[in-house]
Amino acid sequence: MDLLRFITAGSVDDGKSTLIGRLLYDTDSIKVDQLETIQKQSKNKSEGEIDLALFTDGLRAEREQGITIDVAYKYFSTTKRKFIIADAPGHIQYTRNMVTGASNSDLIIILIDARQGVVEQTRRHTIIASLLQIPHVVVTINKMDMVDYSEEVYNSIVADYFKMAEMLHIKDVTFIPISALKGDNIVNTAGNTPWYQGETLLQHLETINIVKYINFSESRFPVQFVIRPQSDDLHDYRGYAGKVLSGTYKKGDVVTILPDGIESVIEAVEIHGKEVEEAFAPQSAVIRLKDDIDINRGDVIVTKNSQPKVSQDLEATLCWMDNKPLTAGNKYLLQVQSRRVRCVVKEINYKLDVNTLEKHENISQASLNDVVHVTIKTASPIVYDNYNALRANGGAILIDETAHTTVAGCMLI
Amino acid sequence: MPQYKLDYLDLLEAESIHIMREVAGQFDRPALLFSGGKDSITLVQLALKAFKPGKIPFPLVHIDTGHNFPEALEYRDRVAAQTGAKLIVRKVEDTIRARGLKEPIGKFASRNALQSYTLLDTIEEFGFDACIGGARRDEEKARAKERIFSVRDEFGQWDPKKQRPELWNLYNGMIAKGENVRVFPISNWVELDVWNYIKREGIELPSIYFTHEREVIVHQEHLVALSPFIRLDEDDVILKKNVRYRTVGDMTCTAAVESTASSIDDIIAEINKTNISERGETRIDDQVSEAAMEDRKKNGYF
Numbered sequence: 001m002d003l004l005r006f007i008t009a010g011s012v013d014d015g016k017s018t019l020i021g022r023l024l025y026d027t028d029s030i031k032v033d034q035l036e037t038i039q040k041q042s043k044n045k046s047e048g049e050i051d052l053a054l055f056t057d058g059l060r061a062e063r064e065q066g067i068t069i070d071v072a073y074k075y076f077s078t079t080k081r082k083f084i085i086a087d088a089p090g091h092i093q094y095t096r097n098m099v100t101g102a103s104n105s106d107l108i109i110i111l112i113d114a115r116q117g118v119v120e121q122t123r124r125h126t127i128i129a130s131l132l133q134i135p136h137v138v139v140t141i142n143k144m145d146m147v148d149y150s151e152e153v154y155n156s157i158v159a160d161y162f163k164m165a166e167m168l169h170i171k172d173v174t175f176i177p178i179s180a181l182k183g184d185n186i187v188n189t190a191g192n193t194p195w196y197q198g199e200t201l202l203q204h205l206e207t208i209n210i211v212k213y214i215n216f217s218e219s220r221f222p223v224q225f226v227i228r229p230q231s232d233d234l235h236d237y238r239g240y241a242g243k244v245l246s247g248t249y250k251k252g253d254v255v256t257i258l259p260d261g262i263e264s265v266i267e268a269v270e271i272h273g274k275e276v277e278e279a280f281a282p283q284s285a286v287i288r289l290k291d292d293i294d295i296n297r298g299d300v301i302v303t304k305n306s307q308p309k310v311s312q313d314l315e316a317t318l319c320w321m322d323n324k325p326l327t328a329g330n331k332y333l334l335q336v337q338s339r340r341v342r343c344v345v346k347e348i349n350y351k352l353d354v355n356t357l358e359k360h361e362n363i364s365q366a367s368l369n370d371v372v373h374v375t376i377k378t379a380s381p382i383v384y385d386n387y388n389a390l391r392a393n394g395g396a397i398l399i400d401e402t403a404h405t406t407v408a409g410c411m412l413i
Numbered sequence: 414m415p416q417y418k419l420d421y422l423d424l425l426e427a428e429s430i431h432i433m434r435e436v437a438g439q440f441d442r443p444a445l446l447f448s449g450g451k452d453s454i455t456l457v458q459l460a461l462k463a464f465k466p467g468k469i470p471f472p473l474v475h476i477d478t479g480h481n482f483p484e485a486l487e488y489r490d491r492v493a494a495q496t497g498a499k500l501i502v503r504k505v506e507d508t509i510r511a512r513g514l515k516e517p518i519g520k521f522a523s524r525n526a527l528q529s530y531t532l533l534d535t536i537e538e539f540g541f542d543a544c545i546g547g548a549r550r551d552e553e554k555a556r557a558k559e560r561i562f563s564v565r566d567e568f569g570q571w572d573p574k575k576q577r578p579e580l581w582n583l584y585n586g587m588i589a590k591g592e593n594v595r596v597f598p599i600s601n602w603v604e605l606d607v608w609n610y611i612k613r614e615g616i617e618l619p620s621i622y623f624t625h626e627r628e629v630i631v632h633q634e635h636l637v638a639l640s641p642f643i644r645l646d647e648d649d650v651i652l653k654k655n656v657r658y659r660t661v662g663d664m665t666c667t668a669a670v671e672s673t674a675s676s677i678d679d680i681i682a683e684i685n686k687t688n689i690s691e692r693g694e695t696r697i698d699d700q701v702s703e704a705a706m707e708d709r710k711k712n713g714y715f
Contacts, residue, residue: 003421033693059555059573059707070578072557073550075603082421084601096578103580216417224434229467237466243431243582248417273465280417284430284463297438321578335583338438395581404564404587406577 001079004210007086007101007134009125010111015142019111019180020074020087023202026187029076070097080206090121095354095369096321098128099409103395106210107136109201114147114177118160124354126161130168131317131371131411133391135213137165137173140201144193145179151195168357176201214281218306219247220385220393222337223299227286239270239286240295245337245392247303249287250278257293258300259310259381264289281392298339300383308385308393312378315413317352317387319371322400322407326366326374332407333399334378340399342379349373376410387411422610425602426459431582432561432598433463436543437470439586440594443543444501446532447473447493449485449619450661452547454492455599455607458616460545461496472499474544476531478524479506480642480663488619503535520644521637521697523666529714533569536593543586543594551603552692555707561600567591571710604691605684612677621658622680624673629654635668635697659684659695666697 010016024030074085086101088094102108108129112122129137139161147153154177165173176185177193178201184190187202199207227239249255253266269279270286279285287301295301302308320326326345334343350359352371359373366372387394388411398408419427436443445460447453460469473493477486493500505524508531509516517523536544550557560576562584577585586594599607611618628639630649636656637643642665645651656669657680674680687694706714 001421002419003424031690031693032688033690059558070558070576072554073601074557075551075601077603077605082603082606100578100580104582211418214417224431225438225464227464227467234466239466241434241463243427243434270465272462282424282427283419284427284434286465333587335585337583338435395583397578397580397583397585399585399587404585404589406579406585409578409580 001077001081002210003082003084004107004205004208005084005086005105006107006109006205007088007098007105008109008111009088009098009129010090010121014090014111014113015180016087016090016111019109019140019142019178019186020085022180022183022186023085024074024076026183027076027078027202070094071101078202078206083205090125092124092355093369095124095128095371096319096409098125099132099319099321102128102132102134103409105132105134106213107138107205107208108134109138109140112139112141112157112161114141114143114153114157117157118164120355122161123164123356126164126168126170127354127357130170133388133411135172136208137170138201138204139173139175140178141175142178142180144177144184145182149177149184149192151193154196174198174204176204215246215390215392216248216280218308218385218390219249219303220245220308220390221249221285221287221301222339222383223295223297223301224338225297226295237288238292239288240301241284241286242301242338243284244279244281246281246390247306248278248280249285249301249303254304255289255301256304256307257295258302258308258383260299261310262293263304264291264293266290300337300339308383308390310381310383312381314376314378314382314384315373316376316396316410317371317373317413318398318408318410320366320368320408322405323368324400324407325368326372326408328364331401333401334376334382334396334410335399336382336384336396336412337393339382341382342401343376343398345374345398346377347375349375384412386413422606422613425599425606426462426610428582428601429459429598430463432584432596433460433545435584435586436545436596437464439584440543442539442541443471443545443596444474444539444541445469445471445498445545446547447475447489447500448661449475449481449489449492450547451607451611451618451622452549452599454616454618455602455610456545456547457492457496458610458614459598469496469498471545472501472539474501474503474535474541476528476535477502477504478528478663479504480524480640480665482619482621482658482661482664484619484621485661492617501535501539503531503538505531507531508534520632520646521665522642522644523663523697525663525666526709526712526714529569529709529712536569541593542588543596545596545598547599548597549602549604549607550600553706555710559597559600559710561597562586563595563597564588565593565595569593570712573707605681608677608681608684612681619661621661624655624657624675626653627656627669628652629656629669632697636671637668637697638664640664659691662695668695668697670694
């Protein structure tokens with residue numbers, strides 16, 4: 001059994017909460033006591049049916065103030081897979097929340113209301129999926145019951161979406177006609193869409209190939225912590241603890257330690273204190289080297305065949321996440337994996353309209369939820385990859401130096 | 414080409430170990446909150462694995478309410494000694510006396526909320542900048558929205574509106590003096606993941622997780638162990654039942670479940686069959702109000 005992380009993009013109006021509730025309910029992931037709470041609340045609403053959307057109901061702080069506090073995580077599993085849902089609100093003022101939820105997702109479910117078809121929001125969600133490089137896109141055309149399960153309506157929405165997806169270079173798209181409210185094609189195949197021969201949403205989530213998108217050829221291993229027991233029996237032991245972000249590592253591999261560029265050879269690869277043949281992404285491991293070199297947290301061990309970028313001058317597409325705007329010339333801390341360095345955002349080159357992909361130049365500031373292209377200069381070299389080429393080592397965050405808050409998520413270029 | 418495929422438990426474990434190492438790498442004085450319950454037992458196992466062949470580079474801390482199950486305390490001391498990590502115990506009893514706090518009253522007078530005071534005092538006493546805890550997001554809806562690195566102000570308070578965005582596997586543990594971070598490495602695990610992991614790793618558990626005969630009273634369909642910490646009323650009927658604990662908290666606020674499960678396999682089979690959630694079945698303190706956890710977290714709770 002493996003693990004799939006996905007994000008659902010849409011708003012309450014599209015039936016997003018109902019869809020999540022339906023997935024949980026139809027996979028028996030909701031317990032009796034939780035159901036009773038929901039039933040109590042549902043009584044005030046329509047008769048009979050329980051309101052599945054209430055399963056994703058938030059905190060009291062949110063209800064009182066009518067706000068949504070970004071991402072909530074939900075869990076369920078079937079005999080085939082364990083699932084983690086990042087439930088993020090989809091309106092434009094929540095772009096930062098969607099970016100956050102999307103950053104860890106292998107798949108995105110984009111909801112389209114069958115009555116509305118492809119709208120501005122669909123386009124925005126697709127653009128964010130493409131910016132964050134989510135490997136799989138599933139477009140669920142919801143509320144099919146409201147359009148009499150019409151194949152024509154479905155086909156025309158699919159055709160519209162295809163046109164847009166092509167322009168955005170989205171490769172892996174699947175379409176499913178559903179009714180979250182009635183439960184059609186989510187877990188159970190209902191007889192209402194005899195013209196649809198494809199999988200139900202759950203069948204699709206259970207069977208898509210996740211491993212296909214892990215990069216096993218370009219090896220990246222940022223050192224998080226140096227293990228030095230300094231005990232009698234392990235007097236000279238020096239192990240570099242970290243996570244294999246991509247690629248593989250084995251004994252005898254010739255490696256380079258970046259940013260300094262020192263070469264060495266792997267003496268042993270260990271997992272949980274035991275030597276292993278090979279460590280691969282996304283395992284946590286310990287690497288020991290033949291040579292006694294000074295390696296610290298923040299250094300990256302890479303194999304010789306593929307080198308990341310090592311630079312102080314970089315470009316990034318970033319999503320601004322703070323109430324205080326970003327102004328060109330501001331200084332921040334940039335964190336890429338375990339390395340954190342001071343930096344200055346030298347220029348904001350343009351702002352990307354996430355509804356249209358239009359570029360607006362000549363801007364001096366970026367506000368909350370803006371997606372902008374920037375030029376950054378760091379105080380010392382950082383080791384990174386182009387996000388679109390190697391997602392695992394291309395993400396970074398900006399941290400406010402005095403407030404210590406995370407102010408931006410960056411896709412490095 | 415070899416099969417580079419990992420089981421979901423391996424994936425969860427790799428993520429949790431990465432988080433443990435981030436704590437060791439980012440903070441000067443971290444601590445692991447260890448109660449002898451299954452979730453914090455899992456944390457200890459993950460910490461051991463994360464730093465092998467070295468020792469766990471931080472102390473284990475237990476906030477002792479004085480209402481614990483003796484079996485859990487015995488287990489706590491034994492396991493802490495096996496790990497070689499330092500065990501720090503601070504008692505709620507002492508905080509109550511030193512600060513003149515009011516003891517809660519009632520049938521199941523629980524010191525659960527008072528733990529926050531002792532925890533904050535302990536954080537201050539040792540200057541801890543990060544406390545690793547075993548909370549999981551599937552437990553409760555306030556937890557479903559909490560970050561893995563959850564920043565608390567100098568009063569230990571959680572402000573859901575001021576949470577830092579947490580992207581990819583990048584954790585921002587920067588804080589000002591006086592603030593601290595609660596870190597939850599098994600955020601993405603669910604109850605069954607913990608049990609399956611305990612089974613796979615062959616982890617020993619306190620005996621109260623398995624079936625045993627115990628004197629209990631029935632309160633609102635919950636079985637509560639007879640102990641000096643609860644008030645017996647005239648209409649209480651003391652029953653002898655075969656029970657086990659699905660979670661281990663205080664004797665005042667943790668209910669037992671009727672069970673004959675004597676092995677981890679039996680327990681997993683029972684959890685697979687049950688139609689009641691973990692907290693719904695076992696935690697008396699969550700039922701006071703719908704937002705009970707949210708409120709406690711805002712006041713410095715784990």
